[in-house]
Amino acid sequence: MSERKSIAAQAAYRERSPADEPAIRALAASAYADSGLRDAVLAAPADAVSLVAELDGEVIGHILLAPVPGPERALALAPLAVLPAWRDMQIGTELVRHALALALQRQWRSVFVFGQPDYYCRFGFKSHTADGAQIACQGPRFLALELQQGALAGWTGSLDYPQPFVDLVSPH
Ligand SMILES: CC(C)(COP(=O)(O)OP(=O)(O)OC[C@H]1O[C@@H](n2cnc3c(N)ncnc32)[C@H](O)[C@@H]1OP(=O)(O)O)[C@@H](O)C(=O)NCCC(=O)NCCS
Numbered sequence: 614m615s616e617r618k619s620i621a622a623q624a625a626y627r628e629r630s631p632a633d634e635p636a637i638r639a640l641a642a643s644a645y646a647d648s649g650l651r652d653a654v655l656a657a658p659a660d661a662v663s664l665v666a667e668l669d670g671e672v673i674g675h676i677l678l679a680p681v682p683g684p685e686r687a688l689a690l691a692p693l694a695v696l697p698a699w700r701d702m703q704i705g706t707e708l709v710r711h712a713l714a715l716a717l718q719r720q721w722r723s724v725f726v727f728g729q730p731d732y733y734c735r736f737g738f739k740s741h742t743a744d745g746a747q748i749a750c751q752g753p754r755f756l757a758l759e760l761q762q763g764a765l766a767g768w769t770g771s772l773d774y775p776q777p778f779v780d781l782v783s784p785h
Contacts, residue, residue: 620668621703626711629663629675636672637665644694649777654692662688662716666695666704673699676708678716678724683746683772684765688716690726691778709736713760722764725757727778733758746772750779 629637634655641651657663657677666674674695681689690712695704713736716724725743726733733756743757745768759765 621707624666624668629665633665637675640675640694653777662712664712674704674708676712678712684768686722688721688724690724717760722761723759727754745769748772748774
């Protein structure tokens with residue numbers, strides 16, 4: 614294992630607590646210029662899957678999967694952020710892996726994301742899996758993953774994806 618990748622193995626991936634809010638706010642500020650996005654990050658509902666990556670007592674990454682109105686027990690993955698100094702060390706990858714495992718354990722059925730297909734395909738996200746969802750901004754970066762096989766099969770309907778993240782990917 615390379616030294617950079619072994620950092621990800623040393624980090625702890627745990628559920629976020631109220632005490633993490635300042636660190637999560639700082640992380641969001643480092644990743645997004647838009648203040649609406651930063652507020653969306655902090656306003657996580659109680660049943661959201663929200664994890665932080667912690668290394669030597671410092672929060673260096675955060676992921677939020679929040680319930681999204683649409684198909685039964687669906688989540689929207691938004692955002693995923695790692696502090697610039699700790700990027701490209703597989704921290705983001707481990708956050709996604711741990712969050713998906715926890716979501717499955719809690720009987721969530723599917724996850725949607727706006728993201729780079731090259732990044733998210735490694736977890737099984739596919740563009741065509743999201744085809745049934747009608748949202749304001751469709752396109753090749755709109756992806757979905759079935760946590761439970763067949764969760765999105767045959768489903769069509771509108772998906773109320775968090776607006777700050779739709780705005781982020783919408784053409785201006
Ligand atoms: C996107 C982000 C979370 C990735 O976290 P990370 O910990 O650096 O990523 P990892 O180390 O797990 O993954 C690195 C791999 O992903 C690739 N990668 C990183 N960012 C990528 C991107 N935007 N698009 C495609 N691939 C990307 C790297 O090339 C690397 O590939 P490899 O494993 O084949 O070497 C991080 O760059 C970040 O915080 N960016 C700012 C916020 C953001 O854009 N979030 C995503 C949208 S919500």
